[in-house]
Amino acid sequence: MNTFRRPGRGRTHPEKELRFSFDSKVYTGYEGDTLASALIANGVHLVGRSFKYHRPRGFIGAGSEEANALVAFDRGPGRKTPNVRATTIELFEGLVAHSQNNWPDVKFDVAAMNDMFSVFFPAGFYNKTFMWPKSFWDKVYEPAIRRLAGLGPAPTQPDKDHYASTYGHCEILIAGAGPAGIAAALAASDAGGRVILADEQVELGGSLLSVPQAVIEGMPAWQWLENSLEILRARENVRLMPRTTVIGYYHDNFLGLVERLTDHERSPAAELPRECLHRIRAGRAVLATGAIERPLVFADNDRPGIMLASAAQTYLNRYGVVVGDNVAVFTSHDSAYEAAFDLSDANVRIAAIIDLREGVPEALLEEANNRGIDVTTSAVVTGTSGRHRVRQICVNTMKNGVVEGGAKTIICDAVLVSGGWTPSVHLFSHSKGQLKWCQRVGAYLPDAPNENTLCVGACNGTFGLSNVLEEGAKAGGDGRTYKTSEPLSGTGEIFQSVPTDRDQTRIKAFVDFQNDVTDKDIKLAVREGFRSIEHVKRYTTNGMATDQGKTSNLNALQIASKAINRPIEQVGLTTFRPPYTPTTFGAVLGYRDGDSFEVTRKTSVDMWAEENAAVFEPVGLWRRARYFPRNGEDMQTAVNRESAATRHSLGIFDASTLGKIEIVGPDAAEFLNRMYTNPWTKLAAGRCRYGLLLGEDGYITDDGVIGRLADDRFHVTTTTGGAPRVLAMMEDFLQTEWPSLDVWLTSVTEQWAVIALNGPNARKLIEPFVDGIDLSLKAFPHMAVKEGKICGIETRLFRVSFSGELGFEINVPAHFGRALWETLYKAGEQFDITPYGTETMHVLRAEKGFIIVGQDTDGTVTPDDAGMSWAIGKKKPDFVGKRSLARPDLVASGRKQLVGLFTEDPEIVLQEGAQIVADRDQPIPMHMIGHVTSSYWSSTLGRSIAMALVKDGRTLNGTNVFVPMPEQTHVAKIGGTVSYDPEGARLDVV
Amino acid sequence: MLLIRCPYCEEERPEVEFSYAGEAHIARPADPSQLNDEQWAEYLFIRTNARGIHYERWCHRHGCARYFNAVRDTVTDKLQMTYKAGEPKPDAIGPSGGDK
Incomplete structure (x- = not known):
């Protein structure tokens, strides 16, 4: 059995012993332990090094408020999570965890010299130091600082787990299943509405789990808890x-x-998600989130073994673990006495209780006396020592708030602190x-919701068991009263800063343990002129670590308020933002991971393209075939072949992604007149x-071909x-x-599949299949549209061309798309029909100078500019x-x-987006006059082509401009945008 | 995520069904050619950017697809009411920042 176990105490299961490893050393614990309680049971308090100074650190809390004990939780490859609080990791057989932020190991850490040189790391040191020369920051200072400071390393492998998400509704959602939350749930569910009671811990009960000696309605607290949970479990709502x-x-x-x-299972079923994000809409939220004990700020208050009194009480009463053999207590609040008495009753020696206050309730002094515990009032801990764990403390007495000389040392192996x-x-x-x-609580409380x-x-600032239970019940809609045992007392004083007799410039009294912020840092920030608490926070980084200042915000606020010399309520409080505790990206993503990250829209011809080895590219949410390589062709070779086939014979292209809007009604033409620049x-x-x-x-903002099917009916196409x-x-x-x-406006994008046929043989291919439309040049000229049938399928047949060749866009109901495609493809063999993708489409249109909105325009281009x-x-x-x-x-x-x-x-293909200058010899930074918008190799023309937006470009026709690139500056001549068949003769090939 | 009442569907629906569409009660001039450059720029670019009560347009994009108007307090981000396009501008309920 572990040395620091107390048999018969706690809620763990000694009959189920578990082995686990921390820093490669194997220990044992019990089912029901957390990693923290199991380590403490083994006498391990040193579990990590601090963020900035690499000081040895242990546990400060016992729950999600923990600021120090961050470990790497290793659940195997792809399942390593850094910076997990050891106090929230449930123990299981074979659990593996490591300490962080130390090298070579947690006991001998090279970077601990940061602590000795701490004079160089004051508040705002990132802002003040290392600023010059600028390149040194990127190359020297930042990498060095990153190596030495910081938390655990980010995982290097993709997350192997999967995550779930769900929506839910309820009349009352209760956050926190302590006594208030449970009383609220009992009352609210009695009324019949849907009630959700959520708690971050594995066991419901909150603070009740740490006070088995309390009595509620004549029964032990744990009995009342079990009865209450049984009632709630039995209720369907x-x-x-x-x-x-x-x-x-x-x-x-x-x-x-x-x-x-x-996370609590050794080998969870593969189909189980690791976490589930519930998005709940509640009629009312009842917040029963409890309170967190506040540390005291004194010199070297961060040594392993120094922790919140409530945490020690929880380790004892909930996990059956004592935090030391010889424990000192330093407090300004009554509640620490309860922890001391519980430990004393569990045969732990209480070395001393040092109370900052002059007056302590008689009942507490009497109980302490009964147990033989020495209480010193008006006293202060002015220092601690012990390399990897606290070994002794210095205690001074105070008179009228002033520390008197003659420190007394007290040997101890743990210090419980409580500042309220x-x-x-x-x-x-x-x-x-x-x-x-x-002022009564010494904290901010909820006011107007x-x-x-x-x-x-x-x-809500309500303390005392019966008060808490009754307030909970009332929130649940029930006026019942509760009879409970009450603590001996519940008063305390808030000390803005713990007095000391030591040279304050030479001590470190930590406020924010996780970000290594000391009271000195906060005072320095105020001295340097920061008055807003939000600025003090950002300058010192107090409260900006992963614990968001759960244990530090109020202490920092008090120190700042005293330094600024203004009352706390005028200094204000920093803003709390979600999430309450660190949350995985997986939980936020839920199912939106991998292939489900976003919707992939596919056309009816998409599967054919996949079967025919197309290489795809995303266009908006669509995936489109980019090119169809044959025999291992690279993209350029494939595009050259596809575009030659289209120019010389026949290309087939899936244009189904074109946006389509049907505009119908007596005023359809007038509507289009008002929307589009053109007359209709x-x-x-x-x-x-x-x-x-x-x-x-x-x-x-957009463009497209619009066909008039009837006086009152238009088929509008838009960009994809x-x-x-x-x-x-x-x-x-x-x-x-x-x-x-x-x-009436109706989106018909997905209702029509569009097959574009381009090339001199386009008409010859479709003529035999078309019914009801005369395809002759005269009857069906360029820019004509007719409704008829193709292969017996109803069609809206457009004679349009985005390639400059004779072209048809065949619209058929989407579910006939692939069938028609395959029919045409087979029949097209006689013309060596060639499927082409978006890349060839781009080359063909660029040869003709057709713009693509969003590529050749950028939201600042007028029709005249284009x-x-x-x-x-x-x-x-x-x-x-x-x-x-x-x-x-x-x-x-x-x-x-x-x-x-x-x-x-002509061999140079410019980079799209490349900048253009008028004078190649001007000094850097050069004056840029434009940029390349489209650029391709044109196999048809045997040279590169490009389009560009250039300042006063049309007046520069025929002149040379320059495109400076890292390897060389290219020379290019400005010309017209239409490079191929400017007369448009190819459209009317017979 | 806000709950928004669509005045056409007459239902309170989650914000994800809606999209924001800018300030309300800014009518397009009947004949823009009659406006001088300053007046046109005013119509085109100048918005209230209110701290407090704001009249604004929303579209029930993934519902009935209708545009409607809303009164929102930009301090509390609370929607006080919604009403159909074309209806007169209503008075806001209470002062800015008030609890409903």
């Missing part, structure tokens, strides 16, 4: 959620809960509830027109990525600006964006204009 942390409290009573499902209690108002604060300073919230118990009234049924859509600011945006914009104008127009003034209906009185085209900035000279760019060396 109650959901008890242990191991579930309420991490955040959001608008309209929306709360996030993370349930841990497998800090109500856990985090969740209340998340919900934007207002806080108010309470912003949501339907009730705070009960210690988190005179467009005949059966004809198409290229449409340009601007934002109200005059910039190009722009479809939802365009529909939303149209709906906005229709609903809110022109509600009198009689028009050389598309021809698309504007000059006679139209108004359309969206028209007025803006006359804005001074949009008509001024010096705007960037879209031009063609031809490199002097």
Whole structure:
């Protein structure tokens, strides 16, 4: 049995002994232990090194408030979690954990010299030091600091676990299953509504688990707890959620809960998610989150073995473990006495109780006397020693608040401290509830709520078991009273700073243990002019570690308030933000991981492309075939072949992702007149027109071919990525600006599959399959649209071309897409039909100078900038964006204009996004006059082609500009954007 | 995540079903060509950016797809009421920051 076990005490299971390893050494513990309690049972207190000074550290708490004892929790490859609080890790057989932030090991840590040189690491040292020269920061200081400071290393392997998420609703959600939460749940569930009772710990009961001697309704606390839980378990409207942390409290009573499902198991079933994020909408939230004991700030208060009195009480009463053999107590609050008495009753020697206060309740002194415990009042611990664990403390007495000389040393192996209690108002604060300073408690308490919230118990500043239970019951809608035992007393004093007789510049009294912030740092920040507590926090980093200052915020606030010489309520409190405790990214992602990270939209032809070895690329949420390599071709070779086949014979392309909106109604043409730059009234049924859509600011926002199927029916196409945006914009104008127009807008993007056939043999291929449409040049010219049938399937057949070749876009109901594709593909063998992807599509359109909105435009390009003034209906009185085209900035000279760019060396393919300058010899930083928007190798032209936005580009036609790249500066001549078949003769090949 | 009442669906639905659509009660001028550059810039760019009561537009994007108006307190982020597009601007309930 472990040396520090006390048989018969605690809730652990001695009959189930578990082996575990810490820093490769094997220990034993019991089922029901945490890693912390099991280590303490083995006499291990040194478990890590601190963040900045690499000082030896042990346990300060026994729960989620722990600031020091962060370990690497190793559940095997891909399952290593750094910075886990040892106090929250449930022990299981074979558990493996390591200490962090030390090298070569936790007992001999090279970087501990940081502690000796601490004079160089004051508050704000990151901001003040190492700033010059700048390159030294990146290359020398930062890497060195990162090696020596910091927490555990980030995992290097992908997370092997999977995570779940779910939504839920309830009438009352109770956060915290201590006495207040349980009383609230009993009362609330009695009324019949759905009740959720969540608690971060494995066992429900909260503080009751640490006070078995308490009596409720005439029975021992643990009996009452078991009875109450039994009642709750039996109620169908109650959901008890242990191991579930309420991490955040959001608008309209929306709360996030993370349930841990497998971390406590040795080999969990593979199908089990590690954690589940519950998003709960609650009618009312009852916060019963308790309070956290506050450490005292004194010299060297961070040695292993120095911990909160309540933690020692929990280790004893809940885990049956004593934190030492010879324990000193340093307190300004009565509650530490209870811990001392419990330990004394468990045959631990209490070396002394040192109380900062002058007056201590008689009842406590009497109980101490009965146990032979020496109590010194008006006394202060002025220092501690012991390398890897506290070995002795120095105690001085005080007179009128002034420390007197003649320190007495007291030998001990643990020190319990208590500076009072800090109500856990985090969740209340998340919900934007207002806080108010309470002098009685010495802490901020919930005041006006912003949501339907009730705070009960210690988190509301309510102490004493019966008060807490009754407040909980009342929140649950029940006025019952409780008869309980009460603690001997419950008073305390808040000391803004523990007095000392030592040279304050030479001691370290820690406030924030995790970020190594001392009271000196906070005072320095104030001396340097920081007055806002938010600034003090950021400058010193107090409260900014993973524990978010659970044990440090109030102490820091008190020290700052004293240094600023203003009352605490005027200094304010830093903001609490979710999550309450560190939360895994996995829990936040839930199912949105790997292939499910986001939706992948696929066309009806997608599977054919996959079967035919297409290489895909994402376009918006769609995946599109980029090219179809044959026999190990690289992309350029495949694109050269695909584009040659299309130019010379026949290419087939899946254009189904094009956005499609059907616009129907008597006012459809008028609606389009108002939306698009082009005129629509005179467009005949059966004809198409290229449409340009601007934002109200005059910039190009989308484009596409629009076909008029009938007087009152248009088939509008949009860019692949722009479809939802365009529909939303149209709906906005229709609903809110022109509600009198009689028009209906319907998204039909996914209803139609679109097969584009391009090339001189396109007509020959489809002619035999088409019914009801005369495909002759005259009857069905370029920019015609007709409804008819192809292979017996109803079709909207467009004669349009995004390649410059004779082209058709065949729309068929989506579920016929693949069948038609395969029919055409087979029949096309006679023409050596070639499937091509988006890359070839881009090359073909760029050869023709067709823009891609979002590539050749960037949201600041007007129609004129793009050389598309021809698309504007000059006679139209108004359309969206028209007025803006006359804005001074949009008509001024010096705007960037879209031009063609031809490199002097035809083999050079410029990089898209490359910057352009007018003078290659100017000093760096150069003055940039534009950038490359599209750039490709054109096998058709046997040279590279590019488009670019260049300042006053059209006036520079024929002149050379320069594209400086790291390896060399390229020379390119500005020209027109249409490089291939400028007359458009290829469209009408017979 | 807010709960938002769609005045067309007459139901309170979670915020994820909605999208924000800017300030409300800014009508597009009947004839923009009659506005000088300053007036047009005012219409196009200048917004209230209120601290407190704000009249704004939302769209029930993943529901009925209708645009409607809302009164929201930007300090508390509480939606006081919602109403249909075209309805007159209502008075806000109580002072900014008030609890409903």
